[in-house]
Amino acid sequence: MSTPFTLETLYRTGLLRPLDHALAQSLRRLDPTTPDAVLIAAALASLAVSKGHAGFAPADAAQLVEADIDWPAAADWQRQLAASPWVATPGDPVEPSDTQAPLVFEHGLLYLRRYREYECRLALGLQRIGTQAPDATALDALAPLFRALFADPSPALREKSLPPSGLVGGAPKGLDEGALPPLADDRQAHAAALALRHTLLLVTGGPGTGKTTTITRLLVLLAAQAQQAGRPAPRIALAAPTGRAAERMAESVRIAVQALTELGIDPDLCAQLPATGTTLHRLLGTIPDSPRFRHHADNPLPFDAVVVDEASMIDLPLMAKLVEAVPDGARLVLLGDPDQLPSVEAGDVLSGILRAAGNGERLARDDADALQPLLGTAYPPDRHPRESGDPWTSRVGEADNNFPGRHAHLVRGYRQSSALDLAPLAAAVRGGDTDTTLSLLRGNHLSGVHFHENLTDPLQAHRDRLLAHWTALAEAASPAEALALASRLRILTAVREGPQGARGLNTRIESMLSESGLAGPQRRSPGPGYFHGRLLLVTENSYRHRLFNGDIGICLRDASGAVMAWFPGDDPQHPRPFHPAALPAHESAFAMTVHKAQGSEFDEVWLLLPARFNRVLSRELVYTGLTRARSALHLAGSADVIAEALARHASRWSGLGWRLGATPLNGKVPAAAERVDDVVQRSLF
Numbered sequence: 292m293s294t295p296f297t298l299e300t301l302y303r304t305g306l307l308r309p310l311d312h313a314l315a316q317s318l319r320r321l322d323p324t325t326p327d328a329v330l331i332a333a334a335l336a337s338l339a340v341s342k343g344h345a346g347f348a349p350a351d352a353a354q355l356v357e358a359d360i361d362w363p364a365a366a367d368w369q370r371q372l373a374a375s376p377w378v379a380t381p382g383d384p385v386e387p388s389d390t391q392a393p394l395v396f397e398h399g400l401l402y403l404r405r406y407r408e409y410e411c412r413l414a415l416g417l418q419r420i421g422t423q424a425p426d427a428t429a430l431d432a433l434a435p436l437f438r439a440l441f442a443d444p445s446p447a448l449r450e451k452s453l454p455p456s457g458l459v460g461g462a463p464k465g466l467d468e469g470a471l472p473p474l475a476d477d478r479q480a481h482a483a484a485l486a487l488r489h490t491l492l493l494v495t496g497g498p499g500t501g502k503t504t505t506i507t508r509l510l511v512l513l514a515a516q517a518q519q520a521g522r523p524a525p526r527i528a529l530a531a532p533t534g535r536a537a538e539r540m541a542e543s544v545r546i547a548v549q550a551l552t553e554l555g556i557d558p559d560l561c562a563q564l565p566a567t568g569t570t571l572h573r574l575l576g577t578i579p580d581s582p583r584f585r586h587h588a589d590n591p592l593p594f595d596a597v598v599v600d601e602a603s604m605i606d607l608p609l610m611a612k613l614v615e616a617v618p619d620g621a622r623l624v625l626l627g628d629p630d631q632l633p634s635v636e637a638g639d640v641l642s643g644i645l646r647a648a649g650n651g652e653r654l655a656r657d658d659a660d661a662l663q664p665l666l667g668t669a670y671p672p673d674r675h676p677r678e679s680g681d682p683w684t685s686r687v688g689e690a691d692n693n694f695p696g697r698h699a700h701l702v703r704g705y706r707q708s709s710a711l712d713l714a715p716l717a718a719a720v721r722g723g724d725t726d727t728t729l730s731l732l733r734g735n736h737l738s739g740v741h742f743h744e745n746l747t748d749p750l751q752a753h754r755d756r757l758l759a760h761w762t763a764l765a766e767a768a769s770p771a772e773a774l775a776l777a778s779r780l781r782i783l784t785a786v787r788e789g790p791q792g793a794r795g796l797n798t799r800i801e802s803m804l805s806e807s808g809l810a811g812p813q814r815r816s817p818g819p820g821y822f823h824g825r826l827l828l829v830t831e832n833s834y835r836h837r838l839f840n841g842d843i844g845i846c847l848r849d850a851s852g853a854v855m856a857w858f859p860g861d862d863p864q865h866p867r868p869f870h871p872a873a874l875p876a877h878e879s880a881f882a883m884t885v886h887k888a889q890g891s892e893f894d895e896v897w898l899l900l901p902a903r904f905n906r907v908l909s910r911e912l913v914y915t916g917l918t919r920a921r922s923a924l925h926l927a928g929s930a931d932v933i934a935e936a937l938a939r940h941a942s943r944w945s946g947l948g949w950r951l952g953a954t955p956l957n958g959k960v961p962a963a964a965e966r967v968d969d970v971v972q973r974s975l976f
């Protein structure tokens with residue numbers, strides 16, 4: 292029997308949270324004549340935000356609430372919403388809405404007003420950043436360096452064995468532009484060239500496609516450009532949503548810089564690049580007990596270029612605050628993998644931006660023309676690209692789109708690992724191709740990829756092997772060694788609860804360790820749970836401790852027998868000890884959800900799917916999980932669950948794509964409502 296469409300029934304049956312119900316109740320108290328349909332929509336708009344959506348689509352209500360409900364006809368429901376005094380219906384995609392109305396109905400979505408305003412602020416902020424024209428006049432002068440950076444200089448340099456002193460304008464002397472291969476089909480070169488001409492750039496691509504390498508080269512170019520123009524060195528910030536991701540990014544930049552100096556690029560230019568990264572919260576400056584930051588539109592960040600990695604993890608409010616804090620004239624470069632899971636909090640911002648920015652596969656004609664000094668002839672000027680079938684056509688969406696930034700999508704993977712041949716599997720999962728995925732998994736030909744079909748309990752089936760890893764952590768000679776060992780292996784799960792959930796697995800692993808004598812009662816332990824060798828995952832940001840959501844540490848006994856929790860410091864050789872009782876919120880980390888593992892990598896990943904289909908599963912979840920592996924992947928699950936996961940997208944309701952496309956305010960709003968395929972029930976993990 293279907294559930295009646297009344298506020299009380301939906302609440303009583305547990306489909307609404309107390310918070311959602313309270314919002315609806317408060318509207319009813321203020322105006323008892325408010326129809327139930329409006330109250331329920333308000334409650335569902337609140338529920339939608341908790342599940343990662345920017346708003347709620349009444350036409351697709353069944354996507355949000357998985358229950359058999361007598362939903363009203365969408366058109367009637369929308370009419371009631373539009374007629375309600377609680378609901379603003381602004382005529383313009385970025386005009387502030389009526390502050391008296393707590394809800395906004397726009398483009399098929401019902402928003403809590405605050406989230407609609409975040410979308411507007413973000414759209415306007417990106418518009419402001421992207422429409423500033425950088426000084427792109429001296430591109431000719433940059434050409435030698437550009438070609439040295441991008442035209443695979445290594446063979447030329449090795450032959451010539453140039454000492455660092457033989458440099459001209461940052462480029463190794465002797466590199467003859469004409470002798471170098473053309474850059475017309477090098478997407479990394481496109482990305483860097485586009486960033487010299489535009490202030491807003493998105494660089495997307497899967498793991499190891501060279502996003503960080505490309506940006507490092509771009510930053511060297513910006514440094515050279517400033518030097519040539521007699522300007523001070525550019526002030527550059529490297530940031531990411533989590534501490535771990537920021538660290539990984541800075542590490543990749545350091546490695547890329549090292550490679551450039553070894554290849555003869557001017558060390559003075561390379562020295563201008565930052566050696567460290569920071570979290571977005573730290574960059575913006577948190578204010579205790581406030582959702583506001585120290586840096587905002589009136590106190591912008593003191594940087595000329597802000598580079599942000601793992602952009603898919605950034606939620607709507609944080610991205611809105613970030614773009615507002617980017618000063619006029621500064622560059623914003625967003626790096627990310629659009630096939631990974633969207634942000635845990637509301638927004639799915641990266642996909643919204645990408646929807647407006649086009650697919651990043653081709654250069655626009657004006658860019659190709661203007662960037663000729665750097666890229667060479669990108670397309671023959673005498674042929675119209677669209678007619679000729681030439682690859683250098685306008686970027687997709689350009690003709691009917693006002694988005695001011697540029698997007699470059701990198702596809703070629705460079706991270707060579709003879710141990711792990713993940714690329715074909717990642718591509719099949721990304722494309723939702725179940726047949727290919729299963730045949731690759733079952734074929735057992737991909738090096739480093741192991742399929743454990745129908746395995747539901749790796750702890751039982753592979754007990755000794757897994758246990759050996761965890762006991763080795765406890766036997767490490769030093770905290771630094773234990774932390775280095777810790778990233779060798781991780782069990783990743785789709786869900787938090789249940790037999791294949793991270794929480795239950797951690798409990799079982801701890802009892803296994805206890806049986807093996809490791810996790811027993813500890814002398815001078817600050818609590819029963821803090822045993823020598825316990826892996827910890829921090830689950831909230833603490834600026835006081837400089838510990839951030841996603842940081843991994845390990846409990847180890849010190850010389851006096853006291854157990855301390857060790858976390859990485861600035862120098863990998865010197866981890867930082869904390870008294871476990873003083874740590875911010877944390878949990879065990881032998882197993883963790885794929886969501887928590889975003890931004891991290893491990894040598895060996897055991898990706899454990901639930902035995903039965905669960906709505907958190909999606910192709911993005913499987914893709915994110917398996918791409919965390921550096922040298923070995925063990926995938927445990929059934930063919931049915933894999934097929935069902937790959938059939939679903941983890942996307943969200945958002946109006947950002949059309950809003951960005953419709954800005955500036957020229958009244959050109961696309962007609963079709965933007966909606967997503969599936970809903971992710973993130974409350975489950």
Ligand SMILES: Nc1ncnc2c1ncn2[C@@H]1O[C@H](COP(=O)(O)OP(=O)(O)OP(=O)(O)O)[C@@H](O)[C@H]1O
Pocket residue numbers: 479496497498499500501502503504505543705706707
């Ligand atoms: N054009 C290139 N030629 C040769 N090697 C490259 C090139 N671009 C990147 N690489 C190498 O590929 C590896 C991955 O590069 P990088 O870290 O920049 O990728 P990424 O896209 O930022 O990866 P992730 O998303 O995992 O952080 C590095 O070892 C880098 O040196």
